[in-house]
Amino acid sequence: MTGGEVLYRAVGSRLPKHVKVLAWGRKPSARRAVEFARRKGLAVTHLEDGFLRSVDLGDRDAALSLVTDELGIYYDATCPSRLERLIRAPIGAAQAARARALLRQWREARVSKYNHAREASAGLPSSFVLLADQTVGDVSVRYGCAGPASFQRMLEAALDENPGAPILLKVHPDVFAGRKRGYFDKLTTAQAARVRVLGQDVHPVALLERAERVYVVTSQLGFEGLLWDKPVRTFGMPFYAGWGLTQDELAAPERRGAATVEQLAHSALVAYPRYLDPETGRRCEVERAVEWMGLQRTLRERFPEQVYALGFSLWKRPIVRAFFQGSQVRFVRREQQLPKRATVAVWGQRPVARGRPVIRLEDGFLRSVGLGAELTRPLSWVLDEQGLYYDAGTPSGLEQLLQSARFEPALLARARRLRERIVELGLTKYNVGQGEWRRPAGVNTVVLAVGQVEGDAAMRFGAGAVTSNLGLLRAVRQAVPHAYLVYKPHPDVLAGLRAVGSGEADCVYWCDEVVADVPMGALLESVDEVHVMTSLAGFEALLRGRQVVTHGRPFYAGWGLTQDRAPIARRSRQLNLDQLVAASLILYPTYVSRASGRFSTPECVLRELEAWRQTAPDASLWRYLFRWLYRCQRGLERWQSGDKQVKKTANLE
Incomplete structure (x- = not known):
């Protein structure tokens, strides 16, 4: 946290009155923190992940955003929260304009809370009704005035209210990752006849832009549906319900009222969270965070879901994975190990059988501080599906540009x-x-x-x-x-x-x-x-x-x-x-x-x-050792090939 705040461990009996006790959401540890603060007479600030969190899931990737709340926490509908107070407050013309621009940027960047999954593969209907499952034990369900029965009511309502329409059920990413269970482990025969459970982890944006309606209990997918201007039906009481923007199964708390989408977006994405620029480590605005995440989304979708990397050294393999984020990379030593229609990545102009999709890799033009031959990790590579920029015999991707x-x-x-x-x-x-x-x-x-x-x-x-x-x-x-x-x-x-x-x-x-x-x-x-x-x-x-x-x-x-x-x-x-x-x-x-x-x-x-x-x-010292080893290797190669001529290099060193 920034702004001059200092974090203390909860030890000792005397703490300054200005110290704040931090509690993570509504976890058991948060209850202990609240009790500690009550005994010491200290204020409590609740923390949670923001609504634009990270590229990967929470256990794999650091958070890009964090919300802080001195009143409660956004998903707890049983008590007020700072987010509720922000949504209720009128916004000016400049804030509304910023919110509208942010909505456009959000859609164009195709971002979501988590951004690791690929866009939907072929075979989805052109339009459908989208349902969002959640994970069993999710505190946002319990504190959103919902439970297991809420998910069954959601499913039944979607079937009854949309006769003949395709119903798609999106499973939570943590369920696909094998970390948690969802609420729809089993469907009845009648339900299964109309409901298609997505059998892969699909980026939510690919679903939201095609969905006719969105049904949720308390899932953030409902909030994102509003950002995409979709009709949203709720069966719990998430933070975005009860403002006249959604069709709600439950009655809203009296403290909620009427709000616009601009008020909701400005409050939840601009005013409520704090963002950290992942490249500078400094606080940044939401627009910068969306821009950065949008770049990740764009570049992660460039290549097929699976790419085979042929003939790469152990040193280069982690770098190959880094430059092919968004695709699963499998390394092979020989071309005979490649499946018939596989896309293959190779270094430089390594020969590959005609007709096979090839991505050729080379150093970029702003590479590093240090030589590539000394194994200095690069900051840029080119990944060219047409040729390579230095091959004048055939047009490359760069030449076409x-x-x-x-x-x-x-x-x-x-x-x-x-x-x-x-x-x-x-x-x-x-x-x-x-x-x-x-x-x-x-x-x-x-x-x-x-x-x-x-x-x-x-x-x-x-x-x-x-x-x-x-x-x-x-x-x-x-x-x-x-x-x-x-x-x-x-x-x-x-x-x-x-x-x-x-x-x-x-x-x-x-x-x-x-x-x-x-x-x-x-x-x-x-x-x-x-x-x-x-x-x-x-x-x-x-x-x-x-x-x-x-x-x-x-x-x-x-x-x-x-x-x-x-x-x-x-x-x-x-x-x-x-x-x-x-x-x-x-x-x-x-x-x-x-x-x-x-x-x-x-x-x-x-x-x-x-x-x-x-x-x-x-x-x-490292360079001297590396160069000495390299010269030894070259000398051994010349000796083995019978070439004993020593080239004169004195004038060049």
Whole structure:
């Protein structure tokens, strides 16, 4: 809790009078807390989960919202609550407008209290009457003036009042999880003939938007039905009943009266709960919480319910699961283990049998603080069902976005702010390097040539006529013979994690300076022109307004922003820089937050990269050990293959 409150354990005999005793709902522990407060003459505040709680169930996921109540608790209809007082109070025009906007946002985000379940599968009727079961022992049933008989009356009323209509019974998520029992363990033969019990845990939104009417005892599904503008019939006395918004089986307490949906939504979602931003750990407003949860809902539905991941190392498997949240991931070693029509996820351009649905994974463009080859966990990956951004031989998902996406003004404004922030923070893909570099005095033009790992996928699938780092330097020297030419080898090569390119030790003879341990962002700010084969440094240079010449076919070439030595005819659209950024950094990659472990946005990742870079511990010992082990492995491989040639790397280290 915030606001200067301090929590004390219930020990000792003397406590300050301003201390509040916290009690969780109406649990037995709450009764003990209330009795303790009575003896000590202290005030009691009751706590409960909010109405937009979490992605997963309560025993698996931390709460995003919490309600506090000094009078009672919202589901206890036997006494007043702070929520009742809020609903009774009139709201102004601004609050009503906010509530209406929140209702639209809630529906568009497709959120609910719990958000782990997938949308309904095919086979549901186009319209139906929806009934909500609850769990046996749920305190909201008892304190909502209801009991087991209430559920039978609900079912009988739904059958009688909707003759011929399909009846769908939604089971509580905790029942599907095997943690609790529901009230409808058995149906009579006559009931079973008309009632369809949903045999899977379905996201409530998929049901509410098709439902003609919603029948509940005290379930929150009734509240959400009102948010979706559905007729709701209640057989208990939940907090949203008794205000003239629902058809109620029970008489409402006299303290309740008439209210609008705007009053209900503003009270229950804005004024009553407290929300915590899962990425910053700070208090936030409901709109931010809905926005974040809506992102989770959208990204969890992208891929099939089950995905097979082929050939991933043990280190990458938890990361694969994180980027495929919403789908069940099964890992297999060989393609022969895959079911016939299974969707398979693979790293990079690993071959997969023709005709099989494939999702190809690669590092994103804002990845980490540290190299991927050093097993630094990524903040972004791309998950591409068309191809991969570095494969110029076939259109990728990114290329299709760049070629045909409609870039709305709001998206372009967001892209501009993102680009400016990246430049301001000096962030790049890996964010490595500690050294400094100064532009030589008296030099008119400084050109940077960026080395790559020769033979990696980006070179194999995207290079043009120039296919080596030495070849790049020769081409650049020929193009700009009088410029001051700086060469920066790839950080994996400098770290000894990847092999030195063919003849790369001779690069010192073709440039004026080799720069090693300097952050790429700082280096790009000090040069006039950048030459690359397919390196992401060309894209990072565009963000900083530098002239970029491509000697290969990277994803950012061919759109009118670069000088291209290897044109791609099918890329026919002329783009501006913000359109390129919108597709490449906002629409295409997938981001996972270090703080929440959930899907995130590039803006949040920028904040986390900035903090990560400032607080990252000195990993030099670990890196030294890792690089030593890697070199030992490479030496063993060369010895086993009979290759005893030792490549010269002294000039690059």
